[in-house]
Amino acid sequence: VLKLSGKWISIEEPKIIKGYTEVIKKLVTEGIRPVIVVGGGSVARNYINAARLFNVPESHLDILGIEASRLNALLLASILQRYAYPRIPRDLNEFLNIWYSSDLVVICGGFQPGQSTTAVAALVAESIGCNLIINATRVEGVYDKDPRKHSDAKMFKKITLTELEEILSASSSFKAGGYEVIDPLAMNIMKRSKIYMRVVYGGNPENILKVVLEDADIGTLIIPE
């Protein structure tokens, strides 16, 4: 399962999209059938911000964000053409139907209000018995402090979920940044089903091939303990 930040599958980043289509085709050629989960990115933020001006309830804001992430997923599926299933599943049930009735790459956006697309990646990985999520984010990995504010922030090579929870709850000001990478539902699922997550910088699509094909030790490995 490959989680792609909405920042990278976005109408503003055609070159990065091109990189990811090549990465996905390469994986398929190698006999690997990835699931891709795409975030909502700036389009999601724009719609949510527009709706917030009108006091739209939070769950409907989430639904706008989900539909925007599904639009990004559809863009990627349209570009991949015969490599990808042309319909974006709305929930885990639809995902499983598609997974078992075709042999194509499946691309997901969000599923339900109240949960991130990282949680979608965890739900999907668990349901098909996959034990590694690659999370291609805007940052290089997991840091002890917010790297955008602290020049001495240190990136972890490895960290357990328990350690990560402690860091996140200790530093409330860091929470927002931390949750860009992972949220409690994702952590809960990873813990109970022993799923690893490798957090890598998504701006370089080649990172995915390095992790999958060369088992490269880049970014941060989150250990489900």
Place this chain on the structure above:
Amino acid sequence: VLKLSGKWISIEEPKIIKGYTEVIKKLVTEGIRPVIVVGGGSVARNYINAARLFNVPESHLDILGIEASRLNALLLASILQRYAYPRIPRDLNEFLNIWYSSDLVVICGGFQPGQSTTAVAALVAESIGCNLIINATRVEGVYDKDPRKHSDAKMFKKITLTELEEILSASSSFKAGGYEVIDPLAMNIMKRSKIYMRVVYGGNPENILKVVLEDADIGTLIIPE
């Protein structure tokens, strides 16, 4: 049936959206149950342009545009809250189910590749026996020449579909502009079911109330003959 150009229900135009939510609430207060059809606007164009860089087939470009128009429709439904049905119908069948199983305002985006959201408005109007479409466009009405190129372009107060067809086929260079207002499928449906269309400037939401409540003679009336 009210067709709103995607230009007006757009994350870039919160004030216009606010105007339309007030117009719709006013109509409901007056005992009118409108159907709203929303276009794809700039978000649709952005996704289509991004996909076109990768040689995505035309029908998949249309599907991206449809999903973008549905996202705009969802934004409007989210803002209207208890006035509007919270789900955007995917096709005429779903529309009819919603229309007959609730008494809320129904908001649509596009339905199918190969047809405009104006054709959606015509299909919807025909299926519920409504004989007037208000088409809130970027322009003031139907002109004899492209008003953005010709300063002497003259707007029609009334025009029949037959006359409109002649103008559109005579001036191929004007076609694109003409089709912003109406397309052949919409014309065909309007003609066979005697549905009128009033084309008004959508940047002023009050125009809708003037037409519906005061029967104002603004913009262009297209007569189904």
Place this chain on the structure above:
Amino acid sequence: VLKLSGKWISIEEPKIIKGYTEVIKKLVTEGIRPVIVVGGGSVARNYINAARLFNVPESHLDILGIEASRLNALLLASILQRYAYPRIPRDLNEFLNIWYSSDLVVICGGFQPGQSTTAVAALVAESIGCNLIINATRVEGVYDKDPRKHSDAKMFKKITLTELEEILSASSSFKAGGYEVIDPLAMNIMKRSKIYMRVVYGGNPENILKVVLEDADIGTLIIPE
């Protein structure tokens, strides 16, 4: 994509049906996976005429015709048994789901009010990247005049869409006959996606094999220009 007039897949023509089942099985044996689109034929006309007596709106007449064409499609699917998918898709979305989740022949009827089954064939061809539609009609090809009225009518070997549009709009009395073969939505899609159509006489199923397997130059070739 093979468009079959409802005249030929009809309870009145079991021999022609038998011919087409053999043609389809032969194509499958040759490694070709056709999509078949079936028209409504006389059953559609009978239901529409019955409903017209009661002033049923045009869009509901179309829906009756669509359901009749789907009944014809189901008849063909029932006869083809394990060669064909047993469910008839209701719209392009369902078609794509079936197309990508099975490897069987898919049989369609109509999709939506306001469009012909020839337009369905064009939509389907475009969505799967197929660049030839074989249109098995009641006539031998496209003529310059209505062949049933003019003994000197001449059939074209080739004609471009632009020429065809001119003939159709020049001779309004011929329109009905012309639209038996093709409608504006189909022409529009064929033009934008460069899809060819070969119009052949459907009363002889062998014509399909001649076109597909021997590249025979029978009937009329419509060129998407």
Place this chain on the structure above:
Amino acid sequence: VLKLSGKWISIEEPKIIKGYTEVIKKLVTEGIRPVIVVGGGSVARNYINAARLFNVPESHLDILGIEASRLNALLLASILQRYAYPRIPRDLNEFLNIWYSSDLVVICGGFQPGQSTTAVAALVAESIGCNLIINATRVEGVYDKDPRKHSDAKMFKKITLTELEEILSASSSFKAGGYEVIDPLAMNIMKRSKIYMRVVYGGNPENILKVVLEDADIGTLIIPE
């Protein structure tokens, strides 16, 4: 629940259809909300006979008959317009959804292979707690012998299900005729849920009003004992 033989809601009998639309509108005016179940009639038989020539399995023949009965149901719904729900439910689950989410008349065709539309009427009546089915058939009521073969056949005014079962099993040659009226699944459901059935001649739509509004003692009353 009103079961209408496919003979009466048929493209061949516009006058009878007109009669039934008036009957249904009258019932609605009286504050009654009927469910109508329509049989397949001659269109069903034609499709089944055509398919039988090709050795199509029995369950697929049933599916053709079900779709034909749904086409008849759609014809009636199209004619009733705003009195009837525009979609024909495919199964009991869909029926219940429509029943509880609208207040319109609901029109059904067949549901599933292996059961008659009379069984559909029984399933529907049971699920909404209705204790009377009016079965408008081609015959005047239930007879002790086949009335088309025996001039001395006697029609029952009343008969219990137990007596009816005995007659049907005693005279195997009469079975086909008997099952036109009722089948074992319908009998089973009527018995367990104490649902009465009045069998009347369907060629006279006024019979329905006589039974419902005047409690007239016409045809045969089947008593669930």
Place this chain on the structure above:
Amino acid sequence: VLKLSGKWISIEEPKIIKGYTEVIKKLVTEGIRPVIVVGGGSVARNYINAARLFNVPESHLDILGIEASRLNALLLASILQRYAYPRIPRDLNEFLNIWYSSDLVVICGGFQPGQSTTAVAALVAESIGCNLIINATRVEGVYDKDPRKHSDAKMFKKITLTELEEILSASSSFKAGGYEVIDPLAMNIMKRSKIYMRVVYGGNPENILKVVLEDADIGTLIIPE
């Protein structure tokens, strides 16, 4: 098609479940793709009994039983993992979609009020052209008298459907027991489509392999005559 009594796929019988999962995997290894239909067992009975205390209508009791049988089917599917399709079809239409769009084992529960899961097995077998149902029941086969009451009850090696009908209708007190094995809808379908049924003791999963792989003559063979 393998019909398993709800007694055997039940939370109370993990060892028997284990046996059946091994049997199913063995069949798949041998190139056989079985359909499994699971009954409701004691969970169905408990819910039905609880609801009966509140005078719930019979059709809703059946629906509770159907959902309980689908829960048992889901349990078996969960255990079989990648051997079985993860979704339990709700009706024959969904079953056919799954059957033709995947190559996995399909597991069903009940379909519709008014019919047993044995009738489901018959419907499914007919629709895919399978001519043998193995019915794994609580008893060893079909007896001339209720074996739980009469120590001299004799089990048939073979019996025709016509003979079976006579036994069932002769001895009304035996009916309940007889219907555990088969019901009228199942008999009707088996007769018209020439489907055999072998009734075996379900408490020994190995019996299935003996019948399928060794053509063993155990239990009772019901002949569709």
Place this chain on the structure above:
Amino acid sequence: VLKLSGKWISIEEPKIIKGYTEVIKKLVTEGIRPVIVVGGGSVARNYINAARLFNVPESHLDILGIEASRLNALLLASILQRYAYPRIPRDLNEFLNIWYSSDLVVICGGFQPGQSTTAVAALVAESIGCNLIINATRVEGVYDKDPRKHSDAKMFKKITLTELEEILSASSSFKAGGYEVIDPLAMNIMKRSKIYMRVVYGGNPENILKVVLEDADIGTLIIPE
């Protein structure tokens, strides 16, 4: 929104079910339209335990629990008959469709792996703008220690979400018990949308009426701060 522990809507507790049906009817009589969310109870646990013997993945265990909770919800809906919508929504989208297309009480079970039925209650409350969840649990309210282990455990009259989070994270051994009442997703939604929760003892259905109609200060009030 009323969350009922699966312990109380269970085949083992007909008297409690009876109490809740009377409570719900009373609320409807008072003009209140509640949403009921039912847990999985012992049937869920039994199926999960049976599946766990076979190493079924966690997400499939959750799906079994969800289906069991939906069976309990269906039992309650069957008993409420015309007061309740007869179909149990599978996800938030289906819930909203039912909520807006009928005026009946809607009964839910679980929605998705990885979240509790308490989270379902929070999602539902948020989506319809309801600001109070009544959580009828096995315990009397929220305690500072596990009341089943510590005789000096003290129940809070009021507690904020922030305080509750601290207690839960401080005492890891208490977590399981705490999560019976609430889980992180529910807390997150309640906090962002300012939804209160009153935790009361579910064994006494009258408690619900006391809270809703008399605004009684029983159990624990959780304040979304």
